[in-house]
Amino acid sequence: MTKPMPDNGTMMKTYSSNNPRKVSQSASKSESIPKPLYKLIIVSSILLVIVLTAFEFRYVVFEYLSLLHIVKLDLNPKHGNGGWREPDEATLQLYDTGICNIDRVNAVDLTLDIFESTYRHRKPVIVTFPNGAEDWINPGKWTVESLKTEYGDRWVLSGNAREIVRRGGSGYVETTFEEYLNDLLNESDQIGEPFYVFDRDFYNNSYLPDSLKPPPYFKIQDGVDDSIFFLGSSGSGVSFHKHADAWNGVIFGRKKWFLYTPESVYHGTVNLGDTIAIGIQKKEAVTEVEKIFYTERKLVESMRGLKEDEKKKAQENQLKLLKSLLHFIPENAEVHMRIGELYSELNDFVQAENHLNKARQLDKFFLIATLNLASVKQKMVDPHAAESLYRECMHATSKLWDVYAQYGDFLLAQGRPKEAAEIYRKGIELEPNSLAFWHHLRYAHEVSGNLEDARETQKIIDEMKLVEITYDIDS
Ligand SMILES: *[C@@H]1O[C@H](CO)[C@@H](O)[C@H](O)[C@H]1NC(C)=O
Ligand SMILES: *[C@@H]1O[C@H](CO)[C@@H](O)[C@H](O)[C@H]1NC(C)=O
Numbered sequence: 001m002t003k004p005m006p007d008n009g010t011m012m013k014t015y016s017s018n019n020p021r022k023v024s025q026s027a028s029k030s031e032s033i034p035k036p037l038y039k040l041i042i043v044s045s046i047l048l049v050i051v052l053t054a055f056e057f058r059y060v061v062f063e064y065l066s067l068l069h070i071v072k073l074d075l076n077p078k079h080g081n082g083g084w085r086e087p088d089e090a091t092l093q094l095y096d097t098g099i100c101n102i103d104r105v106n107a108v109d110l111t112l113d114i115f116e117s118t119y120r121h122r123k124p125v126i127v128t129f130p131n132g133a134e135d136w137i138n139p140g141k142w143t144v145e146s147l148k149t150e151y152g153d154r155w156v157l158s159g160n161a162r163e164i165v166r167r168g169g170s171g172y173v174e175t176t177f178e179e180y181l182n183d184l185l186n187e188s189d190q191i192g193e194p195f196y197v198f199d200r201d202f203y204n205n206s207y208l209p210d211s212l213k214p215p216p217y218f219k220i221q222d223g224v225d226d227s228i229f230f231l232g233s234s235g236s237g238v239s240f241h242k243h244a245d246a247w248n249g250v251i252f253g254r255k256k257w258f259l260y261t262p263e264s265v266y267h268g269t270v271n272l273g274d275t276i277a278i279g280i281q282k283k284e285a286v287t288e289v290e291k292i293f294y295t296e297r298k299l300v301e302s303m304r305g306l307k308e309d310e311k312k313k314a315q316e317n318q319l320k321l322l323k324s325l326l327h328f329i330p331e332n333a334e335v336h337m338r339i340g341e342l343y344s345e346l347n348d349f350v351q352a353e354n355h356l357n358k359a360r361q362l363d364k365f366f367l368i369a370t371l372n373l374a375s376v377k378q379k380m381v382d383p384h385a386a387e388s389l390y391r392e393c394m395h396a397t398s399k400l401w402d403v404y405a406q407y408g409d410f411l412l413a414q415g416r417p418k419e420a421a422e423i424y425r426k427g428i429e430l431e432p433n434s435l436a437f438w439h440h441l442r443y444a445h446e447v448s449g450n451l452e453d454a455r456e457t458q459k460i461i462d463e464m465k466l467v468e469i470t471y472d473i474d475s
Pocket of ligand 1: 186
């Protein structure tokens with residue numbers, strides 16, 4: 001039922017169910033001793049992982065966010081809810097607040113001039129329309145029935161908040177649109193998140209663009225703009241990221257936005273009730289700062305597969321780019337995190353530690369900085385400090401598989417294979433189709449002399465390979 005996905009060099013995954021969908025075929029390289037292959041993967045060009053998912057983030061909302069808004073219902077007076085479901089009480093309790101300090105402008109009052117001089121590249125804005133979505137799109141083409149009839153057999157990509165962002169802004173579970181509507185829209189993955197359609201092809205390869213008539217300031221240009229089709233039930237969304245100039249139009253449903261830092265508008269969203277929307281995003285950055293971010297990401301992508309000496313040179317360029325960012329935004333936690341990560345790769349642990357600590361100081365919820373620091377401490381042969389940082393990460397969240405991967409590897413390296421096995425098991429709960437976790441688990445069993453469990457684990461690996469629902473973490 002499923003098309004194989006192209007290997008874009010990052011991690012692929014599928015999700016577990018009685019009817020597993022084949023996503024990518026894994027070449028199982030690590031038959032013998034698995035090398036420490038879990039490296040925290042921060043990904044490609046456009047979107048960047050920043051902190052925890054929106055779901056965990058709610059605990060710190062009021063302390064932390066400078067900006068926050070909700071797009072309200074009443075989007076479609078004529079079409080009602082289009083067959084999409086309203087949020088339930090529990091969801092509203094969790095996410096519905098009246099707090100919003102973003103400008104809200106009626107489209108009738110918003111001219112191109114005002115938009116260009118007040119908002120573009122300056123600050124976020126919510127544009128409301130007197131007749132709802134009717135004023136800028138044909139909502140009749142976006143109801144459950146209409147989409148199912150027209151596009152039921154088309155492919156869509158969906159996924160959870162963090163993994164979508166990790167993949168540079170793309171879903172990774174591929175199903176037909178009808179399958180998605182019938183099953184996934186109402187299902188949750190291993191970490192309890194609903195699947196969110198985040199697809200960069202679906203919309204542009206459909207007749208839906210004909211239904212769109214945006215105001216002049218949201219004009220779409222071929223070759224300049226990308227489009228993203230969004231659909232998800234209550235609680236689906238994407239975690240923090242940022243990108244070039246973009247707008248997001250909600251057709252049915254309600255979307256809560258979390259925005260923070262004046263330095264770059266990082267944002268995450270959560271859907272309240274079934275929510276369907278279209279995103280239009282510039283392919284290239286325009287502001288100076290964002291241009292450097294994009295250049296740096298492209299450089300990192302081009303580094304894959306380079307020889308050592310070439311890579312070294314590229315890394316030196318990367319360091320220059322990142323440092324030039326500090327010139328514009330000296331207090332940006334992400335930039336410090338990246339510099340720290342890079343210094344760690346370049347084996348300059350003192351500098352790595354400084355920058356990672358700075359990132360943590362700027363953003364105490366920046367788990368990835370903590371995880372990177374743990375790995376630096378490990379390289380500095382300070383296992384005590386490393387372990388306490390790993391434990392800090394585990395304490396902060398039980399939903400980030402990277403923590404179990406790295407902590408498990410650490411325990412293995414410390415000669416504590418039994419504990420490593422326990423930690424890998426936790427990782428497997430989050431990522432049951434990851435061959436890498438299973439290989440590491442088997443190895444941990446072997447080393448601890450637990451041959452029976454090692455054999456059992458090997459059996460599972462063999463079965464997984466047969467049904468081809470596995471993937472390898474390999475970057
Ligand atoms: C979704 O699941 C809920 C409870 O699990 C159920 O009440 C509801 O009918 C389901 N909706 C659809 C469209 O399957
Ligand atoms: C649609 O696809 C065309 C052709 O690939 C591309 O030039 C254009 O930028 C795309 N538009 C959107 C809005 O995605």
